[in-house]
Amino acid sequence: MCERRILCSLVCGVIVLLFSVSTPAQTITINNNLLFGNIYPGIPKSVTKYTAGAASEFLVTGTAGNEISIDFTLPTYMNQGGFNMQMIFTENDCSFDTRATPSQSAPEYDNQDPWSTLYGRLGSAGLTIWLGGTIVPKLYQKSGAYSASIVLTVAYTGS
């Protein structure tokens, strides 16, 4: 009786271990940063989420079919040597696509709010996220290279 219990315990442990190890974690790859290029003082500039090569693009990979939560931590300004420049992200500046061939120009899920937690199910090619935004330089904005961090956090929801 005891030998059977020991055997069952070991077998269960190995099965659980194998299952745990065989479940791949979700991984984010940054395909593109949000690039505004040259900016004139006093002239706001927007980059839409549809603009390839300029919009921010993240690729999330993991177990196909699993749902993930998507959370952005967005900056409200860019900085250069202590000088700030306002940034704006609107409630429809984000989109994502879970299809095998994601389309940036016609995404599966368009006009998503990057300020809210988003949910998507990983496709066979993962899940691609795009983000646009706007910057508002002041009339006498100090010249130079400005930057800001855009933090993306994804996690399995378990469903």
Add this chain to the structure above:
Amino acid sequence: MDIKQLSQIYRWSVIVTFLVLVVAAGSVRGQDVANGQATANVLAALSVTATQALQFGNVYQGVAKSQDETDDALSGIFDIVGAASAGISIYLTLPQYMALADGSDRMTIAFGTTDATVDTMNVTPSTVVATDGWVDTDPNNLPGVLVVGQAGQTNLYLGGKVIPAVDQAAGGYTGDIICNVAYNGT
């Protein structure tokens, strides 16, 4: 094996299994975080400086006098500095008269449709040519496609005309000429 030995083996197997699971679970990340970047390069701010006033010198009562914008020493000159080749808009607020300092008399001033020149090559009023920018343009309606020169500067030259009355009071007359410049995003 007796019952005691089997019980010990069972206990150890549970502990080992638990530890293995803990290690395995730790190797699987519950979430992933990526730190992307947003970048922008802000170009030089635009500035304008009035470097030379439009000067008519001595004027006789009842005799109109014109000053051409091609005169190096007497034309009005504005220097505009900014990002090279950037599109800009220039708007001049021109006076309709000049006045004595005490305001006791006024003298009409007029600007014709060819009294301004925009020089993107930063030469001089007397040497600027059509290929250097926009010559003989209307200061009240400057072209909408102006740019900062490739060296980061554009000059505006301005001429005009004063029309003193026959009973114009003698004295020094002045009037403000205001130049507004702004990037237009092109």
